[in-house]
């Protein structure tokens with residue numbers, strides 16, 4: 104059984120995973136602590152992780168009905184992410200592993216999002232194409248085996264989730280903005296504003312979201328306060344449409360360029376209903392298998408880190424004691 108820890112951003116997470124089965128998956132979101140800043144403040148996140156990490160690990164063990172004696176190896180996210188938050192998880196995992204002389208696996212956060220697809224029930228076998236879209240990353244990963252992936256395209260500026268969070272802020276919605284935009288967009292017209300879909304004709308498989316964000320800013324500035332209030336839902340719907348259009352278009356381009364039989368989604372933005380629907384339609388038209396993991400495995404969690412750890416060699420004690428974060 105693997106005890107996994109994930110603290111790369113603002114969720115304090117611990118999980119127990121045995122042979123690809125989730126035994127427990129505990130997530131404590133700090134979103135409320137960061138709401139008034141409109142984004143994650145690294146130092147605030149680090150301090151919250153420090154307060155929470157012991158409790159979350161104990162809760163994960165209790166929920167699985169396990170003790171440290173049942174744990175064969177530990178796993179922890181080493182990066183990419185915010186260095187302060189990462190170091191809290193890394194230090195906790197090192198200390199726990201060292202106290203029992205157990206091995207520790209250092210995991211890439213993005214590999215974690217990919218590895219969420221290897222968990223039971225119904226694990227997805229490579230090869231498959233995986234779109235990972237979160238607050239920190241947006242990439243198309245070609246997954247050839249269970250221990251790694253090839254980056255086929257990635258964002259040249261903002262991540263998709265970051266663009267949604269910043270857009271939400273312009274519309275007066277709380278952090279994190281993705282769910283708020285999705286809710287508000289249901290009442291709006293996605294054709295109301297013609298926001299640009301970047302790199303529609305060039306750029307290969309890369310993404311760019313800074314243009315659409317600027318377009319929203321200019322649209323918001325161009326409206327009188329009462330009109331802005333009336334048109335917030337239209338702005339949200341049109342903005343969400345531009346982000347979803349770009350993600351879908353790039354996935355479609357990747358499917359045309361390669362030979363893939365299955366598609367998976369990962370990262371917090373994969374919780375978005377319209378994105379899921381569009382990609383489901385795309386896969387149906389092409390008779391491709393689509394793997395959609397449950398929402399709690401799309402956003403940050405430690406079960407995905409435990410899943411990734413099954414396919415890498417853990418580092419034996421005491422070789423991990425000097426580990427730093429991967430910035």
Ligand code: KG4
Pocket residue numbers: 112236237238239240263264265267268279280281282285370371372373374375376401402403
């Ligand atoms: O993977 P994640 O939990 O953390 C990072 O690694 O960043 O992703 C968080 C991101 C945030 O930007 C949030 O706004 C976005 O995922 N998100 C959504 C939805 N739920 C979360 N975006 C669109 N629609 C949603 N329903």
Ligand code: ZN
Pocket residue numbers: 212216237238370371402403
């Ligand atoms: Zn993530």
